[in-house]
Amino acid sequence: MKPPIVLGARNESCLLQCLDSLVAVVVARISENGQLLQANRGCGRLLNIPDDKLLPGLDVRNFFIQPTFAQLLAVSAQAECPVYEGIINVGDINTACRSLIGVVHRTGNQLLIVGEYDVAEMEMLNAQVIELNEQLTATQRELARSHRKLQESETNLRTQSLKDPLTGLANRRCLMDFLQNSMERYKRYQESFSVIMIDIDFFKQVNDDFGHDVGDEVLLAFSALTQSVIRKVDLVARLGGEEFIIVLPQTPLEGAMTKAEQLRASIGKFDFGSIQRGITASFGVAEYQSSDNVSILLKQVDMAMYASKNGGRNRVTAYCATEDG
Numbered sequence: 510m511k512p513p514i515v516l517g518a519r520n521e522s523c524l525l526q527c528l529d530s531l532v533a534v535v536v537a538r539i540s541e542n543g544q545l546l547q548a549n550r551g552c553g554r555l556l557n558i559p560d561d562k563l564l565p566g567l568d569v570r571n572f573f574i575q576p577t578f579a580q581l582l583a584v585s586a587q588a589e590c591p592v593y594e595g596i597i598n599v600g601d602i603n604t605a606c607r608s609l610i611g612v613v614h615r616t617g618n619q620l621l622i623v624g625e626y627d628v629a630e631m632e633m634l635n636a637q638v639i640e641l642n643e644q645l646t647a648t649q650r651e652l653a654r655s656h657r658k659l660q661e662s663e664t665n666l667r668t669q670s671l672k673d674p675l676t677g678l679a680n681r682r683c684l685m686d687f688l689q690n691s692m693e694r695y696k697r698y699q700e701s702f703s704v705i706m707i708d709i710d711f712f713k714q715v716n717d718d719f720g721h722d723v724g725d726e727v728l729l730a731f732s733a734l735t736q737s738v739i740r741k742v743d744l745v746a747r748l749g750g751e752e753f754i755i756v757l758p759q760t761p762l763e764g765a766m767t768k769a770e771q772l773r774a775s776i777g778k779f780d781f782g783s784i785q786r787g788i789t790a791s792f793g794v795a796e797y798q799s800s801d802n803v804s805i806l807l808k809q810v811d812m813a814m815y816a817s818k819n820g821g822r823n824r825v826t827a828y829c830a831t832e833d834g
Contacts, residue, residue, distance in 0.1 A: 535609055535624035543570030543578055546619065555599060555607055555624070574598040574606060581613050581620055597624065673747040675725060676732040684746035687756055688803050694758070695797060703765030704806060705755040706793040706814040707735070707772070710822045712751035715784060723783045730781050731788070738772050754810075762796035762827060769794050769825045777823070789823035791815075796828075 535555050537548040545567040553560055556572055570578040575598040584592040594612040611624030671683035679687070691702045709715075709731060716724040728751065735745050735753065744756040755772075757765050769792040776790050793814025797806055813828040820826065 535611065535622065537569075537622040539569060539578075539620045539622065541582055541618040541620070543568050545569050551624070552622075555609060557600070557607075572599045572601075574600065584615070586615060592620075597622070676728055676747050678732050678736075678753070679744055679746035681746065681748060684744065684748075684754055684756070685803060687744045687746075688806065691756060691758055692797065692803070695799070700759050701761045701796060702756065702758045703760045703762055703794060703796040704810045705757065705765055705769045705772075706807075706810040707753040707755070707769075707790050708814055708818065709751035710789045710791055710818075715788075719784055726783055727781050727788065730779070731776070731790075734775060734779055735772060738775060739768070754807075762794060765794045765796065766825060766827055773823065773825055791817035791822045792825040793817060794825060794827045 535549070535551040537552040538546045540546055544565070546565055550560060553562075556569070558567075573581065575596075576593060581593055586592045591612040592615045595610070597609045597611055597613070598606055599609065600606040609624035611622060614621040614623070671680060671686075672678065673680045688704075691700075694700045695702065709727070712724065712727075715727055728747075732745070732747070732753075735755070739745060739755060739757075742758050744754075746754045746756075748754055755768075757768060760768070773790060773792055776788060779788070781788050791814055793810045793812065793816065795806060795810040795813055801809070809828040813826045817824045817826040
C-alpha cells in the first residue's frame with residue numbers, strides 16, 4: 510500500500526485548485542462548525558453528492574463516522590503535521606459507508622482533508638474483477654466444451670463420409686485411400702498385398718422374389734459374415750449393389766485365394782433367415798504388382814470375378830495376366 514499524501518496547510522489553496530476536477534483524489538476544507546468551505550469533485554463522489562449540490566455551507570459533520578468530526582477537532586498537532594492519518598470512514602451509517610485512506614491537517618479553525626483513494630471502491634472493483642475472471646473461466650470452459658463437440662462432430666462426419674450408409678462397411682472413397690496407402694507401403698517396404706472382389710450370385714432375384722427390405726437384410730448379414738472372417742488389418746468395402754472388395758495387406762496371391770475359398774464356403778453354409786434358399790457368391794482374386802496402379806488392380810480383380818461368374822458362379826478365380834488379351 511502506498512503511503513498517504515502528507516501536505517502542509519500552506520499548500521491547501523494550490524492543492525484545491527489543482528485537484529478540483531479529479532474524482533480519484535479527495536480534497537475538502539471544512540470549518541470547525543462542520544460547514545464545507547471548499548471541495549473537489551472527488552469529495553462529492555465520496556459523499557455521493559452531485560456536483561451541483563456540493564455547495565459551500567453544507568453541513569458535513571454527520572458524514573464522519575470514524576473518526577468522528579468532534580474527534581478530529583479535538584486533536585492538536587504541531588505545525589505541518591497531520592492531526593490524523595489512516596482510514597477515514599464517511600457516509601450514512603444506516604445506509605452506506607465509504608472508506609478513504611488519507612490525512613487530516615488542522616489550519617487554525619479549519620480542517621483540510623486529503624485522501625488518495627476510496628477503499629470501498631477498490632474492494633468493489635476487485636470484486637468485479639474476480640467476477641469477470643470467473644465469467645471468463647466459465648466462458649473458456651464452455652468454449653472448450655463447444656470445441657470438443659465440434660471436433661467430435663467433425664470426426665463423426667469424416668467417419669460417416671468414409672462408410673457405406675447401409676452396411677457400415679468402408680465405401681469407395683475409403684477403399685481408394687486404403688489401396689493407395691497399400692501401394693505406397695509396397696514401394697517403401699516391398700510388402701505384398703492382394704485384393705478379393707465378391708459379387709453375390711443372383712442377388713437381383715432375391716430382391717424380385719422377397720423385396721428390397723429382405724435384400725437389405727441379406728446385404729447386412731453378408732457384410733457381418735465377411736467381417737467375421739478377416740483380420741483387423743484387412744479392409745472390407747462395399748462398391749455398391751451386391752459387389753464387395755476385401756484388401757489383404759501383407760498377403761500374397763496364394764494366401765488371398767485361401768481366404769477367399771474360406772469365405773465362399775462360409776457363405777454356402779450360412780443361414781440368411783428371411784429367404785428360403787441359400788446364397789452363393791463369385792470371387793475374383795488379384796495380387797498387386799509393382800507396375801500396377803489402382804485402376805489396373807481393380808480391373809484385374811474384376812476380370813477374375815467375372816471369370817468365376819462365367820465359369821458357373823460360386824467359385825474363386827485368380828487373375829491371370831493372359832486374361833488381358
